[in-house]
Amino acid sequence: MDSTRWCRRLATCVAAMVIGLQAATAAADPCPPQPVPPSGADAQHARLNARDRGLLWRIERDGRSSWLYGTIHVGRHEWSVPGPAVRAALARSRRIAVELDLTDPATVQQVQQVLTGSLDLPEPLRRRLARQAERACVDAEQLAGLHPVVQAITYGVLEARWEGLHSAWAQEFMLAGYARRTGKPVVSLETPQQQADALLPRSAEEALRAIEDQLEQLEQGQVRRITRRLADAWERGDLEDLAGYEQWCDCIRSEADRAALRRLQVDRNPGMAARIAALHDEGEVFAAVGALHMVGPQGLPALLAARGFRVERVHSGAPVAGPAR
Template structure:
């Protein structure tokens, strides 16, 4: 849900201190292996063509982590890249790092939650207080990202990073669909929600309940299985209380209205876009394909599970 912010934080922190129990740092492929993966990469992730005003753009549902061989586009995504001229993402990482560094530190968590957060950071082999300067939900999500390394996932292999690298290579413009302030305003729980949302997330980490839902999400994403992704709140064990449901709705569904409006404005200005937004934004009553269809777009599935 917080792909660009999470990627920025995780890359800044690095792999932590190497110990046998640490989440393993990702192994980078050699040149021959990378070439082989690139040559036979299948299509992964949901992809739509959206058409209006006499031209077409593409909408791609991305995942904020991936496996080493996932960092290469399949035929449909390569075609979408060739037919577009601007990459649109939730946030351009080039804008995020300096803005985060300039932000004042967040309000400290209540002491019991702070101790539990520090214990989870130690389990991830992160230096003491390494996360304290970041907003609380970035702290939680970074811990979950490091835990996902135990299953071979890493932000460095996500499709977002691959597309941004392509944009830099080709000199392609990158458009942000949100500002840092807008995304943080959505991500941070209210004062009433915070202890409940943080407590639930820490319990998942402490009980080892993070990895199975992420594996299920990643598998569904790779197959472009929108039915399973749409059911995420039912099986993730992370949207169980009223406060968690309110936070999830604000982070996912409510942001889609503004994301859709921004996509429509950029496309309406004549830009042929490849839009890469988190795959969960493609599901539910406020799904981006649905909102764009309401704006008059013709929305055609290019890669979706049957």
């Protein structure tokens, strides 16, 4: 199984824990760069130069407009300031929906509970995990209670720091900050248990293979390559490049890989589409979901169109119609 998929799909779940690890990073050389709180001048520059990134759709049904936003679970500080089209869509929404609301302490506690677990690791694999902790400049004991697959995933999320990409600047946290400032509620599209059931390996054999793959790709620099290309495509709003992920990632090597990708990327979409539709029926919603859930005939835009929505891509600079709230 391609381990970078585990990293991205569980990035939402481990993001809060990764931020804590970053704060506890030990001094070592060389260490990956840490997220630095912006200065006042940096924050002002980001606000004055904010531009739209990612992928935004307007979805309309029954005389009401909502919005669908494709996100990435790591980012740079300047990405944490929404551009004009995203700001307008947020202003016209009554609530914000994300995969999981990691600003809710109860949700974070549930995430930590469902991601615990043990596995009998061969000693060579255990040593390789320990080397990744050293390379990431974190104390492996901080992760000791987590399932070893989640430990490997966390090192993959931390690897993005070498590209200047940090979970602290993920779009989900930007959206939560906006919600707090404006008094709009944040709701989750999934539960921690639903994500864990879909994402964690279902057998010890599969788990060992996932850890082995993740470590191999970390050691070969492949995680960084894929993360960099995904982040670049997201920043450009390049849906075509994201849709071609399976062709360029060099990670689908068997039918088992293809089946796993479907379970992780496609099979969750109907449930999220149903939840978004139900929220829309209650009032305008801004729904933010990982960008790879947007691609193809079984992506969220297509599924919402099949539910009777008029779905229209909103490009940078395009007006966002509807009454502001």
